Every structure is written in C-alpha cells, then in structure tokens.
Amino acid sequence: MMLRSARRSIALAATAATAALLLTACGGGSGARGADGRLNVVASFYPLQYLAEQIGGGHLNVTDLTADGTEPHDLELTPRQVGTVQEAGVILYLKGLQPTVDKAVEQASSKHVVDATAASPLVDHHLDEGAAEDSAGHVHPGAAGDPHIWLDPSRYAAVARSVGAELARADPANAAEYGANTEALVGRLTALDQSFRAGLASCRSTAFVTSHAAFGYLADHYGLEQIAINGVDPESEPTPSRLADIQQAAKTHDVSTIFFEALVSPKLAQSVARDLGLRSAVLDPLEGVKDPAADDYFSIMRQNLTNLQTALGCTS
Structure with a gap:
C-alpha cells in the first residue's frame, strides 16, 4: 500500500508538471468555452457527467475524465486531461474519490467548481459484522467517508441542485433553462425515490x-x-x-x-x-x-x- 501511494504521488507530480508545460506552450489561453461558444464542463466520473448533460441540455461541451466502462477509484489523469481540468469553464468532482482529480482541481483557474460533497456531506459507513481489509491490513472505507452518495436519489437530487446553480452562475444567459432542467431532473429523482420506498x-x-x-x-x-x-x-x-x-x-x-x-x-x-x-x-x-x-x-x-x-x- 505504501509503495502504491508513493507511485501515485510521483505520478501526480509528474503529470502536473507536464500539464503546466503544455499550458505554457499554448500561451495559457482560456478553455472556458469551445469554438462553438458552448461552455466547457469537466466531470470527474459518470454520475456527475450525467447531471451536467441532463441539466445543461445543448449549451455545454461535457468531458468525462473517466472512460466509459472503467472503475473510477484509481483514475490517473494524463497531462492533456490535467490541462483540460485547469482550463475548464466549470468543474464537477467529488473530493476524495480520485486523488489525481483533486490535485488538478487545486491547480485549476476556474471560478466555477462543484464539489459534490458540499451538497451532500459524506458519512463514514463502517462495515457491519467486521471490516474488510486489504492484504496489508488496512481497513476500508477510510476516514474520508463513503463517496457513493448518488445511490440515494435524495442525496443525488441535492447534488443536482448544486450543479444547476453553478451552471447558471457560469452561464447567466441560459440560467432559466438550467433551472427548469434541474427541477425536471429533481422531479424524476423524487419519483425514483418513491418507487424504491414502495418497492422495498x-x-x-x-x-x-x-x-x-x-x-x-x-x-x-x-x-x-x-x-x-x-x-x-x-x-x-x-x-x-x-x-x-x-x-x-x-x-x-x-x-x-x-x-x-x-x-x-x-x-x-x-x-x-x-x-x-x-x-x-x-x-x-x-x-x-x-x-x-x-x-x-x-x-x-x-x-x-x-x-x-x-x-x-x-x-x-
């Protein structure tokens, strides 16, 4: 586990340094909007990508840092991805889930950042009847708390409202549409919550x-x-x-x-x-x-x- 952490730290430093050189070479130009005029939004993994797409409609270019069908916990960003984060118009992430994303967000210039844990604080769900350990004896889930807030539709709805509000601040011209789309999505999540309550x-x-x-x-x-x-x-x-x-x-x-x-x-x-x-x-x-x-x-x-x-x- 210690070796894995050391390798990750080295990778983080190297990736950040390379990204900085790339940005300098490009003149540090803003990537907040694409050539089509749409707001560039970076999401760290699928649940946040989905919110951006549902709320943003056709007004956003959404980039998911985690490729389809891959597990997000051990994501390592490429230098190009770090550069994309640092120049995005809006960043959506869940602090503590993906350390390389956390580091890139710290270095980003965007004023519009949504940390999902601010809308729905994490709970440390200790495992019942014992705790799972890795081969080194380290117990999970860990001090940062359980990140899987999106699996409770009511918590996911709170994150959706946070995303909608930040998109409106970043792109006031389309704020009314973001607000309407947010409320429609929250309504669907409320209905899903009710289905779970009735079904269980x-x-x-x-x-x-x-x-x-x-x-x-x-x-x-x-x-x-x-x-x-x-x-x-x-x-x-x-x-x-x-x-x-x-x-x-x-x-x-x-x-x-x-x-x-x-x-x-x-x-x-x-x-x-x-x-x-x-x-x-x-x-x-x-x-x-x-x-x-x-x-x-x-x-x-x-x-x-x-x-x-x-x-x-x-x-x-």
Whole structure:
C-alpha cells in the first residue's frame, strides 16, 4: 500500500508538471468555452457527467475524465486531461474519490467548481459484522467517508441542485433553462425515490450481501442492512476471517443472493455464492456505465430495485 501511494504521488507530480508545460506552450489561453461558444464542463466520473448533460441540455461541451466502462477509484489523469481540468469553464468532482482529480482541481483557474460533497456531506459507513481489509491490513472505507452518495436519489437530487446553480452562475444567459432542467431532473429523482420506498416496503428480509460496500446510503435511506465482502475500495481483499463472518451472516439473515457489481470481476462474489448454495446477481454501484447509449442512471437504478426486490423477497 505504501509503495502504491508513493507511485501515485510521483505520478501526480509528474503529470502536473507536464500539464503546466503544455499550458505554457499554448500561451495559457482560456478553455472556458469551445469554438462553438458552448461552455466547457469537466466531470470527474459518470454520475456527475450525467447531471451536467441532463441539466445543461445543448449549451455545454461535457468531458468525462473517466472512460466509459472503467472503475473510477484509481483514475490517473494524463497531462492533456490535467490541462483540460485547469482550463475548464466549470468543474464537477467529488473530493476524495480520485486523488489525481483533486490535485488538478487545486491547480485549476476556474471560478466555477462543484464539489459534490458540499451538497451532500459524506458519512463514514463502517462495515457491519467486521471490516474488510486489504492484504496489508488496512481497513476500508477510510476516514474520508463513503463517496457513493448518488445511490440515494435524495442525496443525488441535492447534488443536482448544486450543479444547476453553478451552471447558471457560469452561464447567466441560459440560467432559466438550467433551472427548469434541474427541477425536471429533481422531479424524476423524487419519483425514483418513491418507487424504491414502495418497492422495498414489504420484504421477507432487509439484509443483502454485496461484494463492494457501495450501498451504505441506499441501505440507510430505505431501512436495509448492507453486508459487504469488501470495503468501499472494490479492489480491497477480505481476510479469511471476514469471509467466514460473511458466510455466517448470510445464514443468519437467510440471504438468498450474493451481489456483485458490473465493472469489477465477479469471481469472489460468485465463489461465496457457490460455497453457500446461493444465487449471484448484479447490484450496480453506477460508478461508470459500459454503454451510456443503452443504459443510464435511471434505467440502472430501476434494475437495481428489481434485483433487490427479488433477493429480499419483496411483495410489492
């Protein structure tokens, strides 16, 4: 873990230095608007990209720093991406999730920056019934708190309002449209929240087992219990004692399904499911989407609801 952190620090310094040289060579010109006159917006990963696109309509050029279908936690920015962040008209990020993005934002010149954690402060969701550890014994989720606020539609709505307000400040000529689009999006999120409340109101069980501790906010909001094999870092490795705890918890809570996520190998979750004679299924943390043209936040969240209802034996 220490070696990994050292490598990341070196990479951050080298990337920042290279980006500075690139900007100097380009004369430090403003990239707040594109050649088409639209406002340039940088989003650090999919949930923030989606908000920008839904609220901005046709008035924005939105760049997502995290490529489609990739896991965002370990993103390393290229020098070109750092330059894009530093010259963007508006920056949308979630502080603490992606260290290279945090560093680039610190060096950026934009006056219009939205940190999602300011709209929805993070909670440190300690894992129930033990904690997942990596091979070095470090416990996750970590002191910074659980970043997965977008999986609670009400928290995501608060971030949407923050994004809409900042876009209006950055581009007053289109403020009315940003405001209307924000309210429409918040309305859809409110309806989604109501669907989850109704769909999870009457279930045989309220506990679910997932490979990645991404669903703490969702569980808290709907009165469920998340039992996670791994911590908030999806690549952390559970200890043998943690796996034994998971197996016991699954039996105690009469769990029917072990959930895995879309962007990380399902092998561990499927192995636990086989050992216990249980099903396995996807519960998508929506950190990234493989094909945004086919699926989006709402379609994936509705599928998550369906999969939870099946696993928990819900009757509504």
